Amino acid sequence: MTKLAIVYHSGYGHTAKVAEHVAKGARTVEGAEVTLLKADDLVSPDSGPWDVLQDADGIIFGAPTYMGSSSAVFQQFAEASSKTWMNQGWRDKIAAGFTNSGSLAGDKLNTLQRLSILAGQHGMIWANYGAFPGYNTSTADYETAWNRAGHMIGLGTQAMTDLPADQAPDKADLETAEDFGKRVADITARWVAGKT
Template structure:
């Protein structure tokens, strides 16, 4: 059974909701999935770093604030330098997701930060692999999967005047589950191939 860690930060609960749906999609494949809060990994000397070292994949998640990952997520990223020195994450699968109030919202910048972090650690980055669901006049916005059209990772939207109870909407949460499923399936193939 593959082990997948999801490390995320959520400022208002929206990104936590996305993380839970990524978790569901990955767990539905039979993977052993665990959610970790970035705040619990703010220091390289405290927190479940050993658990991340034993995972087959790490999925990074954060809201996009002012065009980049949130400060607590960035603190986790910086604290991962101790794992970098030890090559603790080398050849693990990596992927990322982000959420913001705007449909685009410079989320690509956050996904690029995660991909760069994975590259620094020698990890294998998994893209989303899903075509945009809202790119033609015949498509409807409501219910469209991957409607923001991000390929590097998962990007969802939670309108800023809605609580985490009301956003992201069902289509984005379904997209999150499909993303979790994809990462889990790629991880399983990777682990099987290494064996």
């Protein structure tokens, strides 16, 4: 059994939708137990399901990109995790991250770097996405291409700002999210198996 936690913030529902698809992909890996947690419930180090994160073999962080960085609620969670950091509670766990914004690029790289630095602060092992960019040739189809913006450090998806969460992100980005979740669950399973 591999325990994977996905802790995310979603202001308008789009990032929550991505989180659900990351979880869907992760659950395709045999033996993967996946728990979704809202960062909103973890903004204090003394309340919320911190034990789930403690027991997890891997943690995937997810935040929308607002004004070029992770959302304030996610940052509250990150700062609340300092109590865990003091005890090195997440050291050597697998970590990964994803973000969503209204623009194709939208400074998502900055958010992904913040998530990876959070993992680094905790002594975690960062798992990148590593998928080939899907929209970088003249013959590529934007509507079906995975990893359209070519994010490698983590997953970046797009939700048009005038579309509600039941319409965005689109099918290709959600399939990309599932592929990302599967990759991180695979990496976590290999890590756990190697420790025994």
